[in-house]
Structure formats: C-alpha cells, structure tokens
Amino acid sequence: MPGIVIVGAQWGDEGKGKAVDALGGRVDYCVRYSGGNNAGHTVVVGDETFTMHLLPSGILNPGCTCVIGNGVVIDLDVLAAELDALRARGVDVAHPLISAAAHIIAPYHLVLDKVTERFAGNQRIGTTGRGIGPAYSDKINRMGIRVQDLLDADALAAKVEAALDAKNQLLAKVYNRAAIRADVVTEALLAHAERLRPYIVDAARVLNDALDQGKVVLLEGAQAHHLDIDFGTYPYVTSSNPTAGGACTGTGAGPTRIDRVVGIVKAYTTRVGEGPLPTELTDADGERLRAQGGEYGATTGRPRRCGWFDALPVAQAAMVGGFTDVFLTKLDVLTGWAEIPVCVAYDVDGRRVDRWPMTEREVEAATPVYERLPGWTQDISGARRFDELPVNCRAYVHRVEQLIGARISGIGVGPGRDQSVIINPLL
C-alpha cells in the first residue's frame, strides 16, 4: 500500500494544499517533511477557506493522523495558535504527532532572520521572516534545539544558553541589537512543554509501522523544487529540501517505501521573494494573471510575481523528483486569453537552450522562447471529466505533458474541494 509524496514543481504556491485535501478521507497519515511556517497551504471547504502554515493539510480530514516530521522546523507559538484557531472554528482536530527529532524555531531565530535580511540590502533573499534559515543553520551547525529537549528542562536551558552565547555577540557587535536573555527564551519554550508532551513521538517508527500495516501515508512537501537548498535557484532558496528526497530524510520513511511521487504544477508560473524568474511578466498580462489567480502570498500577503508556464524548470523538477504523476492546478485561471504563450526553451547569450541550465549565470541571463497555443473562452470550472474540457484546453494540457515528460493525472479547475478533473486516480 502506498507511500505517496507530494512535491511542488515550481517556486511554491502551486496549490499543494488542495491536492492533498483532494485525496480526502482515503489518507490515513498526512506528514509534513520540510520547511516550517514559511509555507501557506490553502484549502477551500464549502464556503470556508483554511490556511495552514505548519500543520499538515490533512488536518481537515477527520480520521487522518497528522504528523510533523523531523525535517520540519517548528515555531511552538505558531503550532499552538494554529491548533487553537482550527478548534475555535469548530474543526474537529485530533492532536498532531510530532517527531522528537524535529528542530524548534526559537525567538532568536526570528530576530536573526529579520536583521540579516535588513543588513543584506540588495543581496537580500526576500525571506518570509519566520526564522526558517537561522533555525536550519543551527541544525547544521549542531547547536539547534529539538522537540525532545522540551522533555528535559535542564538540558534545554543549557542548549539555549550555548546557542545564545555566540548569537548575542553577533547581535550586539554586528547588528547593534540588544542581547537576548537565555532564561526568558527557555521559559517561553517550556511554556509549551506540558501541552506538547503527549504529542512527541518517534515519528519514523510510527510511519514505518503504519506502512507495514498497509496504511496510506502521504508525505506533504512545502515550498518547491526551485526553492530547494540543493536544486533550487541558489542562493534565492529556502534552507531545506522540499524535493522528493527530502521526504525520506525528513520523515524516516526509506526510499523503497515511496510508491508514487506527485508533482504539483501550476498551469502558469509564480514566485514570491527575490531570485530569477525567466518568464516573469511585468505588463498587463502579469497583472491579469495575478488578479485572476488571486496571486498574493498566503503567509506574507506579498503580491506574487507572475508569468507564463515555463516547461524547463518543471521538466527538471520532474526528473529530479522522479515524478510518477503530475497534478496540474489552476488551469481555470488561463480561461479567456486568445493565445497562451508557453516557454519551451531559453535564449542564453544568443544560444538556444532546451533544458534547465546548469549555472546560476545562465538562468539569470535566460530569455524565454515562446510557443503560442490557442486559448479558450468557455468556463471550465464545472468540468469533472477530461472530455468535458474545451478542445484547446485539452491541447494545452497535452502539450504541457509532452514538454515536462511526466503524465498528468489530475487537473484543478477551481479552488473548491471537488473542482478537479481526475484522469488517473491516485488511490
């Protein structure tokens, strides 16, 4: 029985939350494997819109056990607030299981994220300011605070003190900021300990036991391929591995336990934050895509940069992720254009490039080579079968499929839970 990975194929905000939610009650375990509350997964149920930043999207499905894997960095205040907010809206949420090995975003990580971005000026990444990068840096530097440290107050206090030793020097001497008191931080973290104690588990064991019992385990990626620390448009990336490999290292489910890798691909391109975006449109078409697609960051509210579909980054993501399936989202947003350009290659210094380039410089210099496909005007939001889509719309889907080299198994035609065309059911 399946272990399924869901991974964003572009720069995030592809509609992963909806795709996860669309699998509905058939998923037994829904697991976040990377990132933190830099994510914003929006799910529309009936008239209600829910945005989860840290909790797995499956939390809205009763009967689904949600797990926060070791690859995630957790802001405990955000976790508590998100659970409380869902309960206040009457959602029946069972508590999530949290890996004892997951790292904690401490208050000083938020401060460092903001001051380093400000200090970087033109070199800034455009982070979400949620402390993600500094928390992962501490993890790699072996001075992180882990969820299991909440179970041992003395060990926690010692670790916080050690972590702040060097940071306070940096804050005071480089950034001209007040030092942060270790006892205040320790106390703030310990305030969550009692509530979270029953949630803390060896998540790798829980998930492997579940897979042994034939349960359906969905490993939900946040961010996306081109924000990956290794494969993304470095340095304009997040600090974790949202790609499919990260689903293994971020949960403890070994590679042989993964049966399907589903790439989530938006029918056009968006990005928030800095960094290259070859098909970016700064004209009226870009404005129209943003307006029709509601392209504003779910976490920061920033307007997203928008552009036409670019096949090169998606084909690269499909290759690295080993996509078995693709879910093409927000196709309805493209309704109403007479012609829809699709980027099939780049011009780099007068040379045609058909694949995602190897170097940062080439990506920065890339000018899109477009193929223009005929558009459609019919409302597609009510379509539930592929043959109900207009002929030009079907041709667009087929061309995208051909360009990215992975089969399209589902298509999103509206924000609602049921607004999908399923071609090959995942379960």
Ligand code: IMP
């Ligand atoms: P950080 O993850 O906050 O460090 O931000 C690093 C980069 O990743 C910035 O360009 C962010 O805008 C981007 N980013 C992080 N999380 C998301 C996401 O969930 N969707 C889209 N972009 C994201």
